[in-house]
Amino acid sequence: MNFAHFIREIGRGREGARDLEFAEAQQLYGAMLDGGVPDIELGAILIALRMKGEVIDEMAGFMAAANERLTTFDLPRDRLRPVVIPSYNGARKGPNLTPLLALLLQRFGVPVLIHGLIEGYGRVTTAQILRELGIMPVTSRAHANQHLKEGAVTFVPLSVISPGLAQLLTARSRLGLRNSAHSLVKMLDPFAGKGLLLAAATHPEYLELMRELLSKLGATALLLRATEGEPVANPKRRPRIEYLHDGTIDLLFDAEHESLRAMPHLPEQCDVHSTVTWMQAVLAGTVAMPAPLANQLACCLYASGYADDFNQAKAIVAVEALA
Template identity: 50%
Template sequence: MSIATLIRELGRGQASLAESEAHSLFAAMLDGGVEDLELGALLYALRTKGESLDELLGFQRAVEERLYKLKAPHDGIMPVVIPAYGGGQETANLLPLFALLLQHFGIPVLLHGTLENHDGMAASYVLRELGILPCVSLSQAQHALDQEGLAFVPTAVLCPGLASMLSLRNRLGLRNSAHLMVKLLQPFSDAGLHLVSASQPDWLEQLRTYLLATEAHALLLQSCDGEPFANPMQRPQLEHLNQGSCEILFEAERSPTRSSPNLPKAASAAATALWTKQILAGEVPLPLPLVNQLACCLYGTGYAQDMNQAKAIAAIEAGGLAAA
């Protein structure tokens, strides 16, 4: 099928690609084998139509073949993989805080994402204020994971072709299939717990279907300004997916928390970094929805034997921070 025919049929919603077709198409996109005009049209058509499960599976296989891998630290604790591609204009980005909380427990954390966000405050901005700089190579990322238990790796280091497709957002004015695929990256050769999120219910359902079909290990939740951390004002539903099964660990709150957390007053990287340090020093309490998400990760990584133990450990830790 010619590119022109493919654009026409996808754009009209008259066809979806088979897994093998999607694999070949996305491989060409990642390798720069599609001219700019056709690439933009294809990405727009896929975005408008919505990617099918077979298309996602084909895209994922193409990405996997081009993804540079890391090794999880050999300390017996499963790592957590956190995509960092969002960040709002008015809400503080608490993803670095959550990563540091996990590191506090000795859980290895790999953040991957973009260095800039023209729509708001990227996690990379806050990380820089906290003294955590992006790794410029795989060897540096591996060293940071092994020695510090935390690394922030730009997408271009893991998969250059995917980073190039992400950058097209500035030219096209909308997200594309690459923004969906980065949520599903598997940078480790072995196991890891992935934080996966989306802002809309239909996108959450799309991701849930994919995660179940691939028997992935993930914590699925509604994003907060595009980032996979629990909204500190109102907890989203927190779902643990593993080996093709789904378990709801926390139901979504129907109304905002009774006591509003003392969040940063300005949505700036410096203010958020300062607030993060205050949380870790026990000067301000950790918002309950983040305590709940922390418990989910303690359970999902095997740090705790069961969810009840995970809840107790997270609650005690939150109280310890407040009393520090």
């Protein structure tokens, strides 16, 4: 493959560069995922794509290449859609509530698969919190399928489902910039489109990109603004939550533009031990669940098929929150 040709096309800056067509993007990204691009050319491609900006057809080609190589898992024998939670950021300013959402869903019998990174590089990751709770990462497809069959919250490292994307993420430490892999990993569904994806981004332009791309791919997803990059509702201010399904987009909750009148009781520190202690109190019912998290839980129960309609899902969560 002539990588210099691709670099000439995409490396002329935002104004002069040409966006790749779907087939070209799929071919190029496949080579990148397979480790077939030399380091110098790979660095040039990643920087050129970063400077040019991401576009839908190109990202769809990248996603197609990633999905062709993605390890997929068996659907649990249940009418419910498994909830897929990409967790790649962790937290450093507030508690990472992604594990709490997963455990709340497990309480209702909803299958949950989390994929992401173990090392947080100074942040508190979902994997670290789960480990404190005795939930260890799975190491293989068979291991993951067994966990899912047993109804356990399942954490799968990215290196298990997509070694190629895991390698591309490490390029950030060498180049100093994020690349398209950072966007793609947050849209991976290891159930081949049969899961309910929690899709989130911090910046509005990435939310728009995800909305358009997931719609184009026919994904079933809940789209919301991320909390420190994690796909969980900000406990102090509910984000807009959209439900993408069957080619439509339903608004389930609008964004709250003011902080809550009554601030939730949150842990004073966001380290692993403090977060786990607080989470256990919420699960035990001795500390109130933050309202935005309860709202997101209701969205998940509805979109996964646990509740027949959205009002029923909200009522179920209201009873749970008061229990």
